[in-house]
Amino acid sequence: MPHVSPDDFTKQVGKVLRKLRKEREMTLEELADLTGVSKLTLGKIERGEANPSLTIIWKIANGLRIPISSLLVESQEVTLLKKSGNSVMSENHSLKLEPVFTTQVQGLIESHKGFLHPESIYKAEAHQPGVKEYITVMEGKVTVQVGEEEYQLERFDSIKFNADQPHAYINHAGETAVLHFVMMYTI
CATH class of the missing domain: 2.60.120.10 (Jelly Rolls)
Known part of the structure; x- marks a missing residue:
């Protein structure tokens, strides 16, 4: 995972979350019910307006029954990680x-x-x-x-x-x- 700015990382998490939600044909309200995270917070995350905490990311991952890295990392064939990655x-x-x-x-x-x-x-x-x-x-x-x-x-x-x-x-x-x-x- 190449190092990106915190703003770009936040937008990347939102983009991945929106993609996962759309693939499952879920509304924000359905995702909120499934994860215990408010619809307002989920919407802000998807738009890249909120940097979710680790607790929020765990709630989303647990609700969707996916690893948390599915929300944090876009899939690539070759991944090189430098010591100061995103967090x-x-x-x-x-x-x-x-x-x-x-x-x-x-x-x-x-x-x-x-x-x-x-x-x-x-x-x-x-x-x-x-x-x-x-x-x-x-x-x-x-x-x-x-x-x-x-x-x-x-x-x-x-x-x-x-x-x-x-x-x-x-x-x-x-x-x-x-x-x-x-x-x-x-x-």
């Missing part, structure tokens, strides 16, 4: 997520780089049924909470879990933690 930010600005790749092999696989800000927490809602997350800490230390259980991960530690339940990423340190996410979706 989406969580509402509380605790987590910045950069889509990396999406692949289809008996389901969909996507990967992301995540940057969890110092002394912050990112709480994720349950994803669509069957989604599995594989997380590796590339820099720093992170606590991953899955349901009621907490797991302490240090540099190069990994965890796999069913992401169709609430989960959270917690950075207690004073420096940004870098995470590698792989999401597997069943079709």
Whole structure:
């Protein structure tokens, strides 16, 4: 995915969302009912007037039952990613997520780089049924909470879990933690 300006990225997300909605022959109202995101917000996203937060993008992806990268990346045969790619930010600005790749092999696989800000927490809602997350800490230390259980991960530690339940990423340190996410979706 070539690096584009934030405005162009916002417009790209809107263009992809509109295309997906039209392919499914849905109205904005039907999409709003399906995703839990207001019709007004969806319209602004489609027109490129609103930069959606990570939470909003997850709600849309879960409602449409697609990987989030389907909204963030236009499909290409060859994709070269430079280290400072496009990103989406969580509402509380605790987590910045950069889509990396999406692949289809008996389901969909996507990967992301995540940057969890110092002394912050990112709480994720349950994803669509069957989604599995594989997380590796590339820099720093992170606590991953899955349901009621907490797991302490240090540099190069990994965890796999069913992401169709609430989960959270917690950075207690004073420096940004870098995470590698792989999401597997069943079709």
